[in-house]
Amino acid sequence: MKRVPVLLAAIAAASLVAASARAAGEADDKATQGGWREALNASGSLRGAYWSSTRDLDDEQHIPSASAWLKVAPRFGKAASAHIEGWVRRDGDKSQSQMREAYLDLRQGPVDLRLGQQIIAWGRADELNPTDNLTPRDYTLLVPEASDQRFGTVGARAVWHLGDYALTGAWLPRFRSNIFPIGTTPGVTVTREAPHDAGAALKFERTGRGVEWSVSYYDGLDPNPDLVFAGAGPGGLQLALRNHPIRVLGADVAGVLGRYGLRAEAAYTWTSHDEGPNALVKKPFFYGVAGADRTFDNGTYVNLQYYLRHIAGFSDPNAIADPLQRAIALQSALISNQRDATEHGISLRVSHRWLNDTLEVELLGVISLTRGDNAWRPKLTYALSDSLKLTVGADLFRGGRDTYFGRLRDNSLAYAELKYAF
Known part of the structure; x- marks a missing residue:
């Protein structure tokens, strides 16, 4: 870094x-x-925050x-x-x-070529994107905007435009993993491995008018690592965050019906779980999201989505007899969001602007209907001038310690940021 x-x-x-x-x-x-x-x-910003x-x-x-x-x-x-x-x-x-991005764009007729470190974001759903597997995020970075947590991967991307259609190919020779919080436990050491295997992806899509859609395929390493057993010694238990190979077939669609925007996105992920005896590698799974959004006459924006995750060949980590293996398997399942055979829930985004659009209040929430754990991100943004903006917000995680959001309860926080853009 x-x-x-x-x-x-x-x-x-x-x-x-x-x-x-x-x-x-x-x-x-x-x-x-x-x-x-x-x-x-050139553009940029200076930011000070608490x-x-x-x-x-x-x-x-x-x-x-x-x-x-x-x-x-x-x-x-x-x-x-x-x-x-x-x-x-x-x-x-x-x-x-x-360095978030550093690339060169070249255009020749209907073909666009991008070379270098770049962010490739796929998916049309709001915030929850099953097909977004190509480039990573740092979930520990202290920034108010989730998009600022993204950083690029070195690679090449080519887009061949065919009227309303486009064919995209991406080759990523240097893999980079998502970074997310793990926490510390006495007697346990967790190391983050840094694999460099290449990945590749294809996407065919329609954009521009009417219903937009795409189908995609990714073959490479999983951006979300698994927590696996790495050894034990005098210093205690050794675990590792290891990225395993996956293949992902995905699709998304978005359109407008009257005053409502409709969107859906889904993917099936094949993992390397069956390639060895390591039960801590996440199992193949389906992940889908569907929802609608609308902007009302008073300017209020509402987006409501339903999501579903289903694990193929699920086995309950609590059924493992050995207490040490059971504890590791449970933590691995929580990190991978594979605690249950089927997990579903809703996401909600509501925002409204006042004072000639200088004051915006937004609430983003995700609620698991399976175990009741949830995450909320209220945020208030006030434009003091064209260049100066104040943002105040919070991250709130609720649920039991054995749930996906509940394990992050200690990461609940509040913040205030002053940003000068130039």
């Missing part, structure tokens, strides 16, 4: 290329008149945070452009940086 020199070097390189292109007369008139910022198409705790399931509280985000997107004529985005931050006494 500590990549400040790499980030600065990449930005400097982009600046040099853009400056050379402008000097050669390749930049447009607006870029020439406006200086380096327009030539680089967090009541971390998102790491630890005991740290009252975290001050300061960060700088920068994005440059210079164009090189009509057929090429670049995109470099990253951040540096300090949370309490912890400093880190990250």
